Amino acid sequence: MSDTLAKPKTYLGVPVHRPKVAFFELSSCEGCQLQLLNNEATLLDFLSLMEVVRFREGMTGGTDDYEIAFVEGSVTRQDEVERLKKIRETAKVLVAFGSCACFGGVNQLKNRFSMDQVRKEVYGDHPIDTDVARPLESVVPVDLRIYGCPVKKEEVEKIVTRLALGSEVFYPRYPVCMECKANGNICLFELGEPCLGPITRAGCDSWCPSNRAGCWGCRGPADDMNITQMVSIMEKYGFSRETIVDRLECFGGFSAHIETFRDAVDIREKVQKT
Amino acid sequence: MGSKLAFSDVVNQKHHRRSDLGAFEHTYKAEITSIHRLTDLENLYRIKIIDAAERERFEFQPGQFLMLELPGIGEAPFSISSSPSRRGDVELCIRNAGSLTSFLSRVERGTHVGLRGPFGTSFPMEKMHGQNILLIAGGLGIAPLRAPIAHVQENRSRFNNVDIIYGTKDPAHLLFTYQYDMWRADDIRLSVIVDKADAAWTGRVGMITKILEEMFAERGDAFFQNTCAIICGPPVMFKFVCNMLNTKDVPMQKMFVSLERRMHCGMGKCCRCNVGSTYTCLSGPVFDYWTVMNLKEAI
Amino acid sequence: MIFRIIKKTELEKLFNVLSDENRIIGPVEVGRDQDSQAIYGFRDVADFRQLALDYTTTSLPAKKYFLPYKEDMATFRIDGKDWQKTVDYNIDAPFVFFGMHACDINALNKLDKVLMGSVYPMPYYAAKRQNAFIIGIDCEPQTYCFCRSMGADTVLHGFDMFITDLGNRYFVEIQSDTAYNLLKKVRAEEPLESDHVEYMHVISEKKKKFTAQVDTTDLTKILDMEFQSDVWKQWGEKCLGCGTCANVCPTCYCYSIEENVRIDLKAANKNKILYSCNLIDFAEVAGGHNFRPERHSRLKYRYYHKHRGFVEAYEESLCVGCGRCGEACLADITVPEVISSVRGETS
Numbered sequence: 001m002s003d004t005l006a007k008p009k010t011y012l013g014v015p016v017h018r019p020k021v022a023f024f025e026l027s028s029c030e031g032c033q034l035q036l037l038n039n040e041a042t043l044l045d046f047l048s049l050m051e052v053v054r055f056r057e058g059m060t061g062g063t064d065d066y067e068i069a070f071v072e073g074s075v076t077r078q079d080e081v082e083r084l085k086k087i088r089e090t091a092k093v094l095v096a097f098g099s100c101a102c103f104g105g106v107n108q109l110k111n112r113f114s115m116d117q118v119r120k121e122v123y124g125d126h127p128i129d130t131d132v133a134r135p136l137e138s139v140v141p142v143d144l145r146i147y148g149c150p151v152k153k154e155e156v157e158k159i160v161t162r163l164a165l166g167s168e169v170f171y172p173r174y175p176v177c178m179e180c181k182a183n184g185n186i187c188l189f190e191l192g193e194p195c196l197g198p199i200t201r202a203g204c205d206s207w208c209p210s211n212r213a214g215c216w217g218c219r220g221p222a223d224d225m226n227i228t229q230m231v232s233i234m235e236k237y238g239f240s241r242e243t244i245v246d247r248l249e250c251f252g253g254f255s256a257h258i259e260t261f262r263d264a265v266d267i268r269e270k271v272q273k274t
Numbered sequence: 275m276g277s278k279l280a281f282s283d284v285v286n287q288k289h290h291r292r293s294d295l296g297a298f299e300h301t302y303k304a305e306i307t308s309i310h311r312l313t314d315l316e317n318l319y320r321i322k323i324i325d326a327a328e329r330e331r332f333e334f335q336p337g338q339f340l341m342l343e344l345p346g347i348g349e350a351p352f353s354i355s356s357s358p359s360r361r362g363d364v365e366l367c368i369r370n371a372g373s374l375t376s377f378l379s380r381v382e383r384g385t386h387v388g389l390r391g392p393f394g395t396s397f398p399m400e401k402m403h404g405q406n407i408l409l410i411a412g413g414l415g416i417a418p419l420r421a422p423i424a425h426v427q428e429n430r431s432r433f434n435n436v437d438i439i440y441g442t443k444d445p446a447h448l449l450f451t452y453q454y455d456m457w458r459a460d461d462i463r464l465s466v467i468v469d470k471a472d473a474a475w476t477g478r479v480g481m482i483t484k485i486l487e488e489m490f491a492e493r494g495d496a497f498f499q500n501t502c503a504i505i506c507g508p509p510v511m512f513k514f515v516c517n518m519l520n521t522k523d524v525p526m527q528k529m530f531v532s533l534e535r536r537m538h539c540g541m542g543k544c545c546r547c548n549v550g551s552t553y554t555c556l557s558g559p560v561f562d563y564w565t566v567m568n569l570k571e572a573i
Numbered sequence: 574m575i576f577r578i579i580k581k582t583e584l585e586k587l588f589n590v591l592s593d594e595n596r597i598i599g600p601v602e603v604g605r606d607q608d609s610q611a612i613y614g615f616r617d618v619a620d621f622r623q624l625a626l627d628y629t630t631t632s633l634p635a636k637k638y639f640l641p642y643k644e645d646m647a648t649f650r651i652d653g654k655d656w657q658k659t660v661d662y663n664i665d666a667p668f669v670f671f672g673m674h675a676c677d678i679n680a681l682n683k684l685d686k687v688l689m690g691s692v693y694p695m696p697y698y699a700a701k702r703q704n705a706f707i708i709g710i711d712c713e714p715q716t717y718c719f720c721r722s723m724g725a726d727t728v729l730h731g732f733d734m735f736i737t738d739l740g741n742r743y744f745v746e747i748q749s750d751t752a753y754n755l756l757k758k759v760r761a762e763e764p765l766e767s768d769h770v771e772y773m774h775v776i777s778e779k780k781k782k783f784t785a786q787v788d789t790t791d792l793t794k795i796l797d798m799e800f801q802s803d804v805w806k807q808w809g810e811k812c813l814g815c816g817t818c819a820n821v822c823p824t825c826y827c828y829s830i831e832e833n834v835r836i837d838l839k840a841a842n843k844n845k846i847l848y849s850c851n852l853i854d855f856a857e858v859a860g861g862h863n864f865r866p867e868r869h870s871r872l873k874y875r876y877y878h879k880h881r882g883f884v885e886a887y888e889e890s891l892c893v894g895c896g897r898c899g900e901a902c903l904a905d906i907t908v909p910e911v912i913s914s915v916r917g918e919t920s
Contacts, residue, residue, distance in 0.1 A: 011838050012344060013654035014380045045836040157836050165834060166380065167347065168373035174816055174852040181820035182642035182847070184614065184633055189903060192607035198815045198903060224853040224868065226813045226904075233813075233903045277755055278594035279667040282703045295696035299647055299660045345649035345656045346834035346841025350859065372859040385654040536858050538830040541693035545827030545850065548874075549864075551882015556692075570800055570877065571864055 009048070009164075016164050022054035022066035023097075024087055026080045027107055027133060028073030031150045032098035033057045039153045046157060049164040068093045068163070070146075074100040074107045074133040081139055088140040093163075096135065096142045099149040099218045103252035106149065107133035112249070135252065144169060149218035149251060152204050172202040175222040176215050180206035188214045194239050194247060199225035199254075220253025227257045298541065301343060301388035302328050307363060309383055312449050315369050316414070317379060318355065321387060322363040334358055335396030336421035337532060337560040341540045342366065343388035344381070348374035351537045353559065354392065355417045357424030367417035367449065393540040395560040397422045397530050399429075402502040405528075406435040410515055412482060412507025413442055416449050418532045418559075419506045427460045434500065436462045437489070441482040441511075444470045482511065486518050498522035503529045516563045526564035533558050533566070575753065577745040577761040578768050584736070584743060586759045588621040591669050595706075598638060599671035600628040618671065626672050629715050630895060634823035635670065635677050639684065639701045642820070642847045646697065646830070649841040656841075662700040672710040676718075676893040678732050679725040680823030681707075686887050687826060697845075706751060709735035711775070714782040717896030719909055721780070722787040725893035737772060744772045785896065787909050788916060789880070792890075795916055796881045800873075804914045809869020811904040812851065818875070818898035818906070819849030824891050827855075850875050876911060 009016040023033055036046070037058055054062030069091035075081055088094055099105040110118045111132045119128055136142050144163075146156055155171075162169045172178070176197035180187075183206050188195040195214035197206065201222040208215050221227070227248075234244045245262055248254045302323045310318040321342075323329040334340075336358055343349035350372070356365035370379045399422060407426060411419045419438075426436055438457060442448050445468050457464050465485045467478040478485070490498075501524050505512040512531045519529055535547035535554045547554035550570035561569075579587070591597060596617060602625045603614040613628040615635055641663070650657045681702065688698040709732045720726040728735070734752040736743040744764065747753050764772075799805075819825040829848040834841045848855065851871045856864035865871045883891035892908065899907030 009838055010653070011346075011834060012377075012651065012656070013382050013385050014377065016838065042836050049836065049838075158833060161834050161836050161838075162373075164838075165347075165377065167377055170373070173854050174849075175813070177813075177815035177817050178820065178849070178852070181633065181817060184637070186604050186606075186612055186614075186632065187817075187901065187903075190606040190612060191604070198813045198817075222814075222853075224814055226810075226868065229811055229813055229904055277590050277758060279591075279669070279704075279706055279751065281665070281667050282700075295694055295699055298693060298696050301658055303658075343832075343843075345651060345658065345843075346832050348832050349830065349843070375859070382654070386656060388658065534858055535864070536856070538828065539693075541695075542691055543688065543693070543695055543826070544829070544848075545878070546829070546848075546855065548850075548878060548882070551878050551885060570797075571870070571874075 011165055014165075016049070017166065018049060018051055018164070019067040019093075020053045020065060021050045021068040021070065022062065022064070022087075022091075023052070023056065024054075024069060024071045024083070025056070026071065026073030026084065026101070026136075027076040028098070028100045028105070030057060030072060032072045032146075032148070033070075035150045035153045036156060039157070042157060046160065049160055064090060066091060068095060070095045070097040071101050071136055072097045074104045074135060075139050076107060076131055076133045077129050078131070079129070084136060084139050093143045094136070094140065095144045095146060096137065097146050098151050099147065099220070099251045099253065100133075101136045101142075102145045102147055103220055103255065104133045104135045105218075105251055108135075108252040108255070109249065133252075147171065147201060147219035148204055152207070154205075155203050173223040174202055175225060176200050176202045176204065176206050176209065176219075178202055179204070180209045182206075183210050185209050188212070189233075189237055192237070194234055194237070194243060196230070196247060198233075199227055199230045214247075216247055216250045217253050218251045220251070221257065227254065231261055299390075301390055302332070304387055304389045306381065306383055306385050306387060309381075312367065313447055315371075315447075316449055317368055317370075319366045319368060319378070320356075320363050321366060321389065323389065324386070329362060332392075334364070334392035336399060336425050337396035337418060337530075338392040338394050339418075339540070339559060340364065340366070340389050340391040341393070341537070342374075342378075343390070344374060344377055345388065347377045348372075349388070349390075349538070350374050351393070351540060351555070351559075353418035353421070353532065355420040357428065358421060359424075359428055365420075367414070367420065369414055391540060393555055395558055397504055397560055399425050403429075403432040404434065406497060406501040407433050407437070408501055408503040408519075409436070409438045410482060410503060410505045410507070410512075411438070411440045412511040413447065414449070415505075415507030415511075415532075416440055417506075419504060420450065422504055423457065423462075426462065427457070430460050430462075435497070438462055438464045439467070439482055439485050440464070441467045441485075441507075442469070444468050445472050445475045445477075483514055483518060486515065490518075490522060495522060498524050501528070504531075505529060506532045509533075512563075516566075520563075526567065527562045529563040530560055531563060531566055532560050535559075575747040576764050577747060577756055578739075578764045579736075579743050579745055579756070579759060579761045581742060583759040583761065585621045587755065588624075588671060590755065590758045591671070591706075592619065592621075596666060596668040597671050598635075598668060599624045599626075600631055601625050602628075603632075615670075624672060626710055627713070628672075629713065630674070630718075630897060630900070632897070632901065633821055634680065634895070634897065635673055636680070636684075636823050636825075636847075638668070638670070639681065639698055639705070640688075640826055640847060644697060644845045645842050646845050647843040649843075651834075651839055651841060662697050664700045664704055667704040667706060670705055670707045673707055673732070674712045674895075675709060675728040675735075676720045676725045676895040677823050678707060678709050678728040679720075679893045680895070682728070682731040683824050683883075683887075683889070683891055683893070684826055685731065706749075707732040708752075711735075711737040711779070714779060714784075715896065716784055717900050717907070718783060718894060719785040719787050719896060720894035721783045722785075722789060723890060723892050723894035725895075726779075726783070727776075737775060739768065739771050739775060742768075744768060744775075785909050787894065787912050788918075789890065789912075792912070793881045793884050796877060799915050802915060804911075805869045805873045808906055808911055808914070809867060809872050811906055812868045812872045813904055814851050814853060814868045814871065815903075816849030816852050817901050817903075819851060820847065821897040821901040823893060823895060823897070824879075825849065850878065872906075876915075880912070
């Protein structure tokens with residue numbers, strides 16, 4: 001099999017480089033990597049574009065001779081910091097793979113609490129090294145991001161194909177609403193459901209809204225999104241600040257934008273307590 | 275009891291006297307016959323339509339553009355850089371600036387590309403006969419200007435004084451340096467100026483407007499009243515140049531500029547190239563400055 | 574013009590005649606909003622009883638059947654440095670549109686001007702448009718309908734037949750010989766003078782029900798004068814830049830192209846997606862320069878295209894006043910309010 005896979009490919013006469021890639025996971029559910037294995041129909045084509053040298057979910061063993069590293073998960077422990085730095089040293093291209101790697105993901109919800117509280121709640125008296133959950137780029141520079149919780153395999157294939165061709169990788173810069181309308185969905189606000197579709201980067205083909213579940217923003221902010229207006233729209237539809245902030249904070253993609261709204265919640269809580 | 279409606283097949287159906295529907299997405303298959311590296315960013319591609327009959331029919335006017343497509347990679351508009359009288363192939367001067375052009379910079383001679391067009395308006399060269407001509411280019415603006423330059427060279431006696439003013443960021447970005455002597459040999463006055471000199475540069479340093487100012491001082495007002503200008507380059511540059519020329523009473527309708535916009539169709543459908551509410555692909559890319567002044571957001 | 578009168582029961586018969594051998598698309602109730610109000614959409618319909626002929630406005634227009642949101646324009650087979658291109662207009666059978674309002678037919682007529690009437694007719698649209706058998710139906714003006722201001726509350730052409738509800742029967746206007754022949758298969762009668770009188774009564778009653786309006790007097794000039802107006806910035810601050818207004822608009826036709834290489838590198842496709850001028854990268858050119866980087870400049874551009882540029886080119890605006898954009902906009906940006914604010918008529 002490896003013979004046919006290793007045969008050099010070209011596209012329109014341009015040689016296509018078959019990079020050695022490795023997959024790694026930090027604190028995560030490894031669900032993004034599983035997405036790749038899910039697509040049996042194109043798996044062989046995928047492997048013919050990339051030589052996978054390390055992939056815990058798909059193979060045993062592996063080497064540390066790779067050019068592209070796909071790293072899933074957020075950084076929550078010191079040993080992960082060290083591993084990530086080492087990966088960065090080896091990889092020519094470091095890909096933040098999935099929402100946890102890009103923004104901290106669901107993991108970063110624990111950052112709302114004190115780490116002592118978190119450790120006690122989850123592990124009791126068992127000693128454990130765990131700290132705030134951070135995206136990869138808070139530790140090392142990241143070259144490429146693949147958004148989503150989980151990543152959308154069709155998009156991953158598109159990106160991988162572009163990487164192999166040496167073409168520029170691009171994402172939709174518009175929000176999920178574009179795809180949601182194209183899919184003919186009823187706007188979830190009409191059904192009384194909160195949704196972050198208007199400010200979240202598209203590319204998921206409105207996966208959740210098409211299944212009548214509001215968007216939680218797993219792909220992070222769309223370019224030039226209008227979060228101030230989004231929050232006031234949600235308030236107009238009767239959603240509380242807590243509901244809104246919970247949603248905005250879920251995956252960490254909006255963390256740079258929500259300080260003002262979070263403060264508003266804290267202030268109100270304080271007012272209620274006194 | 276049922277009633278099956280008749281299917282109307284539009285494939286190759288003559289829709290208008292002027293065009294058939296099949297033409298919309300028709301691509302001339304063409305071959306890249308040579309790739310000439312001009313700078314580290316720009317290449318000059320010579321491209322030949324493969325089908326002899328299609329090649330025979332193909333003609334264009336200076337200032338018009340083609341849509342060039344690499345299947346699966348993308349399609350974009352490029353103004354034609356070669357002489358309209360040159361039959362058999364076209365030359366496109368292309369900067370590596372996006373995903374299509376970056377892939378294009380890696381293909382080899384012999385690769386097939388798709389061409390659609392030519393599209394758009396052109397520089398009205400005939401109307402400029404008997405006049406002084408100012409051909410002004412900034413940066414990559416020399417690419418669309420090269421077709422009118424070729425026309426002027428081939429019909430030199432029909433024009434009065436001809437000046438080319440060409441400015442770039444630095445000497446390394448100068449394009450078509452190998453042609454400067456030929457232009458001069460055809461009695462065209464060429465002034466080249468760079469923003470920033472390098473160690474080897476002995477020419478002029480500064481902005482294009484500096485050359486224009488000198489020209490204003492040197493030539494009388496009457497000269498400019500019989501002058502047509504073609505200006506290609508970044509909008510901020512042609513705005514300055516056109517306004518300067520207007521102080522010498524060069525009529526705005528005798529100054530021509532070429533606008534650059536993103537385009538997907540070239541045929542007034544996708545709206546990507548709209549300026550104000552005008553389609554650059556249909557009403558442009560060549561506009562006279564009076565029209566540009568009346569377009570919102572053109573410059 | 575040829576008119577007929579058919580009993581209401583005959584409409585179902587007509588439906589059955591057509592549905593036997595043709596695909597039928599019509600208005601249906603697709604859900605209920607949180608206030609239990611019906612939400613309508615166009616869907617494939619197999620049974621006459623599924624049709625909601627008394628529908629208000631569908632959330633999404635009929636556009637997707639003529640201009641799909643996503644459409645393959647061409648596919649390529651790659652062979653070394655060579656390739657073969659295959660173009661498909663993506664339609665192989667005629668279809669029936671059963672119950673389209675005047676505004677939506679007017680919208681198609683406007684699209685016809687750009688997509689079929691120009692030097693470069695667009696076959697992808699033309700193929701679908703020419704294969705649509707359209708039955709128009711009258712409607713009840715809603716609070717957001719300003720079609721009357723845009724001259725789109727009635728429709729003169731662009732359909733096969735148009736039916737108006739006269740209580741126990743329909744008044745039918747016939748515009749194509751296909752429709753004429755089709756009506757022979759049901760019981761249709763010549764209208765009497767009393768039918769004419771009742772038809773005129775119905776439309777004059779309808780006229781009274783319009784509440785929303787847009788003043789288009791001198792609008793092209795006013796838009797030019799107010800190009801730098803601060804009101805654009807105010808609307809821009811509200812705008813989400815989400816493209817919903819364009820997606821729900823029956824006349825927005827602009828698009829984007831995405832080309833993709835198949836993962837086995839043996840094929841590629843050229844995909845067209847309907848776009849919106851409100852999206853951040855709409856006016857961006859190679860090298861990254863953006864001619865309309867701010868939301869307000871993009872929102873403004875959309876109004877200029879619809880209410881100025883198109884008027885300049887075709888003597889009519891690229892808006893039928895269906896009110897969908899205002900209804901769908903979460904930020905409550907509506908055409909009547911934007912235009913009246915530009916006119917300095919603060920409400």
